Amino acid sequence: MACFSANQLYSLSWRFSVKPRPQNPNCTRSWFVNCRNRTLSPLSNSNRRPSRASLDSTCVGIEADISERASTIRELCEDHIPDHILRRRHKVEEVGFVVPTDVQQKALPIMLSGRDCILHAQTGSGKTLAYLLSIFAVVNTQRSSVQALIVVPTRELGMQITKVARMLAAKPAELGEEACCVMALLDGGMLRRHKSWLKVEPPTIVVATLGSLCQMIDKKILKLDSMQVLVIDEVDFMFNSSKQVSSLRKLLISYSLRNNRQTIFASASIPQHKRFLSDCIQQKWTKDDVVHVHVNPVEPMPSRLHHRFVMCGKNERHQTLLSLLRGDAPHSAIIFVSVQSEKSKKAGHAPPTTLLIDLLKTSLPGCFDILMLEEDMNFNLRAASLSEMRQGRSYLLVATDIAARGVDLPEITHIYNFDLPKTAVDYLHRAGRTGRKPLSDNKCFVTSIITSEERFVLQRFENELMFQCTEVFL
Numbered sequence: 001m002a003c004f005s006a007n008q009l010y011s012l013s014w015r016f017s018v019k020p021r022p023q024n025p026n027c028t029r030s031w032f033v034n035c036r037n038r039t040l041s042p043l044s045n046s047n048r049r050p051s052r053a054s055l056d057s058t059c060v061g062i063e064a065d066i067s068e069r070a071s072t073i074r075e076l077c078e079d080h081i082p083d084h085i086l087r088r089r090h091k092v093e094e095v096g097f098v099v100p101t102d103v104q105q106k107a108l109p110i111m112l113s114g115r116d117c118i119l120h121a122q123t124g125s126g127k128t129l130a131y132l133l134s135i136f137a138v139v140n141t142q143r144s145s146v147q148a149l150i151v152v153p154t155r156e157l158g159m160q161i162t163k164v165a166r167m168l169a170a171k172p173a174e175l176g177e178e179a180c181c182v183m184a185l186l187d188g189g190m191l192r193r194h195k196s197w198l199k200v201e202p203p204t205i206v207v208a209t210l211g212s213l214c215q216m217i218d219k220k221i222l223k224l225d226s227m228q229v230l231v232i233d234e235v236d237f238m239f240n241s242s243k244q245v246s247s248l249r250k251l252l253i254s255y256s257l258r259n260n261r262q263t264i265f266a267s268a269s270i271p272q273h274k275r276f277l278s279d280c281i282q283q284k285w286t287k288d289d290v291v292h293v294h295v296n297p298v299e300p301m302p303s304r305l306h307h308r309f310v311m312c313g314k315n316e317r318h319q320t321l322l323s324l325l326r327g328d329a330p331h332s333a334i335i336f337v338s339v340q341s342e343k344s345k346k347a348g349h350a351p352p353t354t355l356l357i358d359l360l361k362t363s364l365p366g367c368f369d370i371l372m373l374e375e376d377m378n379f380n381l382r383a384a385s386l387s388e389m390r391q392g393r394s395y396l397l398v399a400t401d402i403a404a405r406g407v408d409l410p411e412i413t414h415i416y417n418f419d420l421p422k423t424a425v426d427y428l429h430r431a432g433r434t435g436r437k438p439l440s441d442n443k444c445f446v447t448s449i450i451t452s453e454e455r456f457v458l459q460r461f462e463n464e465l466m467f468q469c470t471e472v473f474l
């Protein structure tokens with residue numbers, strides 16, 4: 001049997017599947033590979049706090065062994081998930097989730113064994129279904145208490161996840177049992193209605209934004225003592241938000257003991273992930289044997305994305321965008337625009353989103369539905385925009401970065417950065433709003449409109465995210 005140090009394992013990215021043995025609370029983070037059984041197991045026991053070097057070893061960035069992979073999601077989950085979710089012609093399969101994606105393949109065995117997990121995989125790779133399935137493996141609909149909580153950064157993402165969770169939770173009438181109840185507790189919602197609902201009959205699963213969640217907890221309307229699974233989606237974004245971070249830290253260390261709770265973090269980007277992993281353990285946000293499931297570490301964005309740029313003068317951006325749209329004739333696209341600065345607001349200028357929408361409506365009449373999504377819109381208008389997008393017609397969505405995280409619109413074929421994003425991470429999430437069919441090879445396009453001075457910024461993103469942008473000449 002071959003033995004390797006954990007760091008060797010990480011750097012060499014061995015092609016073995018991760019199948020941890022039952023959890024040992026005293027283990028350090030050293031592992032060996034059992035080649036025959038293809039398992040990773042702890043080498044030694046110790047009560048010591050894990051050292052920095054040993055912490056690195058939990059980053060087992062191991063490639064999925066395709067020859068060994070389970071062929072269906074049902075195979076992966078069979079003994080864990082209620083039958084009505086997996087059985088033939090029902091839920092998971094009926095909606096097209098038959099073959100697991102790489103992240104589901106790797107993470108489900110770990111999460112279904114009850115271990116804490118950091119899901120770190122490309123945009124559109126199916127992280128949502130992975131953590132929802134592990135929630136359904138744990139919750140008991142006979143108990144009247146909140147047993148799983150999913151925390152999200154925006155109302156839009158919350159609504160989307162609630163929809164998938166409800167779809168999975170619904171039981172066929174003939175079973176005659178209580179369906180699992182999923183509540184969306186999102187900023188901009190009718191919190192008064194939720195209060196009475198929470199008092200009368202606590203839901204099993206809550207999907208919440210932090211603002212609304214904290215209100216309900218502070219007023220002692222929502223109790224989380226029975227919480228068994230806590231998911232923080234877009235975790236890097238949540239920790240980056242100065243408004244949210246203290247509530248998030250409090251949530252992670254209060255309300256339920258971490259040893260009785262499974263904690264799952266998800267994102268396509270976790271900058272300094274080794275540091276984050278170390279913080280998770282040191283700050284006691286997770287159990288000590290948390291696993292970092294890092295899929296495709298050398299390719300942070302889906303390979304079916306084709307990255308391009310067009311160089312133009314400062315005042316030629318609008319015309320350049322119109323030429324691109326006429327040439328590409330996208331089915332549906334998002335055009336990302338910067339948020340209006342306070343200075344420009346004070347000067348009474350129209351927001352860049354509105355200016356662009358006016359231009360598109362006059363220059364491309366009747367070609368697309370033209371929609372908008374930005375922070376300053378009220379919640380009803382935001383919801384209306386999203387629901388129009390889901391009607392299946394061709395549309396152009398002019399949006400700020402509010403649409404960059406988590407929003408799943410599979411029909412989007414093109415992304416345009418009318419303004420460059422501020423950081424490489426923002427580029428990754430904007431780009432990730434296309435190419436959202438995880439098992440498809442269809443090419444999708446991400447095009448940045450830049451001035452010559454901005455070329456070096458884009459080059460920096462290319463280096464950081466390891467992709468190549470080709471120049472388009474119009």
Ligand SMILES: Nc1ncnc2c1ncn2[C@@H]1O[C@H](COP(=O)(O)OP(=O)(O)OP(=O)(O)O)[C@@H](O)[C@H]1O
Pocket residue numbers: 073096097098099100101104121122123124125126127128129267268405406407408410432436437438439
């Ligand atoms: N096993 C599967 N087979 C086919 N499609 C799937 C499967 N799992 C998920 N999907 C679909 O893939 C799309 C992307 O999934 P999801 O929204 O979970 O991505 P994500 O990994 O959370 O991305 P992001 O990081 O951008 O939030 C969704 O439309 C979802 O329905």
